[in-house]
Amino acid sequence: MAINLTELTEHDFGDDCPICRAQDVVQSALLPAASAWESNSALPRFSVALHGAAELLGVMLQDGMERQDVDAALSALLDEIEQRISEDQVMGGPPKGNA
Numbered sequence: 001m002a003i004n005l006t007e008l009t010e011h012d013f014g015d016d017c018p019i020c021r022a023q024d025v026v027q028s029a030l031l032p033a034a035s036a037w038e039s040n041s042a043l044p045r046f047s048v049a050l051h052g053a054a055e056l057l058g059v060m061l062q063d064g065m066e067r068q069d070v071d072a073a074l075s076a077l078l079d080e081i082e083q084r085i086s087e088d089q090v091m092g093g094p095p096k097g098n099a
């Protein structure tokens with residue numbers, strides 16, 4: 001079955017948006033874990049984060065997705081994150097519990 005990347009990247013603006021929930025899981029569980037693995041294993045900062053992201057995306061390639069589609073989805077998500085960062089800076093820091 002084909003994976004719909006649009007479904008995985010576009011918010012549905014509902015109260016129970018699956019994209020927002022996925023971002024919450026990553027921010028509350030995956031980011032601290034990656035950071036802890038880096039410190040506990042004396043690895044350079046962001047080494048687990050970067051390779052973790054790449055390896056996870058690699059599984060999608062292994063699953064038959066087109067590299068250009070994965071690149072495009074990643075680029076769109078990074079655009080969204082950059083947008084969020086600049087909004088947070090305007091507001092004077094990252095808001096707590098933002099979803």
Ligand SMILES: [Zn+2]
Pocket residue numbers: 011012013017018019020021
């Ligand atoms: Zn959402």
